[in-house]
Amino acid sequence: MKQVVYDGSFAGLLTAIFEVYEYKLKDVTLCREGDFSPALFEKHHVVYTNEQKAKRVMAKLNSKMSTAALSQFYRCFLAELSEMDNCLLRYAKYTVSSKNSVENNYRNPDVLLVQQISRKVYREKHRMEAFVRFKLTGDGLYYSVIQPDYNVLPLILKHFRERYADQRWLIYDVRRKYGIHYDGSSLEEVSIDFGSSSQASIVEERSSVLDEKEELCQQLWQQYFSSVNIPERKNMKLHIRHMPKRYWRYLTEKMA
């Protein structure tokens, strides 16, 4: 078995797929740099991300699958699950070797897994579009902290840019330690150094510089959330299914 190590970027994954063909690598396991620990007596192959190679793999996949399937493929990459990269490799090989599109062949375990995982990622993307809560700082920035299971930030940008075109905002993923800042016209990736402060205190630190109306707005929202509840119909199981507890800590209405 041969470990193929790449840098963890999407272009890196595509390059790795290219090189599996290029060097006719057999019996390989893909591995992201960060997770790589060289095994004794085993050779490994290091991939240097190459835009050209990545583009060619992309073009090949593009010619063999629908855009919907291609975005499923990308979403699975963003899941950052260790076993997933190998599934994507097999899926890509299966696609390349077949004459017709295979994306709907749910009888194939890799196709099915891609379908299932991409749906999970999609669901979290959708949840993040719903659960982002902006707070307004004194200098007019709407900022939000999130901690998604998957790396969904790249997937939600379009939505937030279209919707909040006329306000400055920042969405920060504390788990992956990077965020996206929109200045009213363009997007920029940022990584903020919060030093050693814990995630909770990031929020507190910033709240000292909140807009004067911010607290009132939060109270109003909390009031609204409790007023719309109909106690006669209480159903906590359903509530938690829709709003899993792991998201609560960043939800304004759940902080009251």
Place this chain on the structure above:
Amino acid sequence: MNTRTIEKLSILADAAKYDVSCSSSGSKRKNENGGLGNASGMGICHAYTEDGRCVSLLKILLTNHCIYDCAYCISRKSNDVRRAAFTIDEVVDLTISFYRRNYIEGLFLSSGIFKNADYTMERLVKIAQKLRTEHRFNGYIHLKAIPGASEDLLHQAGLYADRLSMNIEMPTSEGLALLAPDKKREDMVQPMKYLKKAIAENIDSKSASNRSRLFLPAGQSTQMVVGATKETDWDVLGIATEFYQKMKLKRVYYSGYVPVSNDKRLPSVGTPVPFIRENRLYQADWLLRFYGFRVGELLSPATPQLEMEIDPKLSWALKNMQVFPVDINSADYQLLIKVPGLGLESARKICTARRFGRLNWEHLKKMGVMINKVRYFLICDKDYERKDWQPEQIRSFILNGGASKYKAAFSAQLQLF
């Protein structure tokens, strides 16, 4: 906005919550003016209440003062409740502040009737207009159409709002006469007709002049209270069908009556909310709109109520066993979607996947199909040992396999009458 607004909000959100619709989908409004927000495609549920309902819109009344005395309504004139009224600017401010923080998809504004219909409607329109023009707000706006409001105001409302709803409240005129003597069915139906025409005209004129003016892009909806009066499901769904077909409504909502009054005409306070019935009505409504069923297939004057214990599709299937079993590898889509336990999506998946080879139970299971339900209605490659089960047996297998989610809260309120 100030701390007094919090108090108003508690009163006016509380009074609005009995309107169950909270949908923010179906509009086509894009953020093309570089302003705030958009409302295209699927609406987002930003939160869920503890009863599990989606919170998508800021749903409030402008005021809960009302000159009318509808018996089923918490805001009725004779009810002794705290009253409040927002100013126009308060509603605008609240909407914008919530929207910018990604709390909501937009505003659902309703109101008690103060002074008269037009006076009230005018204020609702004014708020929508301010949001659209002064704040360049492109989020979702749902306004309540006030019964008896003038066509001119309805028209203006249509220019700013994504959806208008005229709640029919009671499924029949008799029900309405009994519980809301101030209201006339005609005052509700007339605006619906007018709006239907105006929506159609706007679509026509658009193709002629290619303008992109929006007029109620998310159409009209209505709501009926169920369980307050004697109407059967056959009545309720019959009327719903009529609204869908004749008025081209986008949605009909069913609101299980929450007892808010000790009025003799109504189920007493403390009577459980008939929410299983409500749920069954939604399931049936779904079958009518997306699964190609007709009301007459589900119910009849002789059996006018949906079964509470099992869902309407299963109930239909058990009465029509001659249709089954259907072959998973050959039955067409229209037939597959009638199989209890198969939804639109799994049916679609089955149709695509079987082009690659024959499907068996294992494949179905992997696709997420609930085998324990479908197995009585399907045949696959390798079959389970088939027995000629009687409908009654199948019913009890399915029920005992996964005890009805609702058993504990089982309430068929109608039987009280």
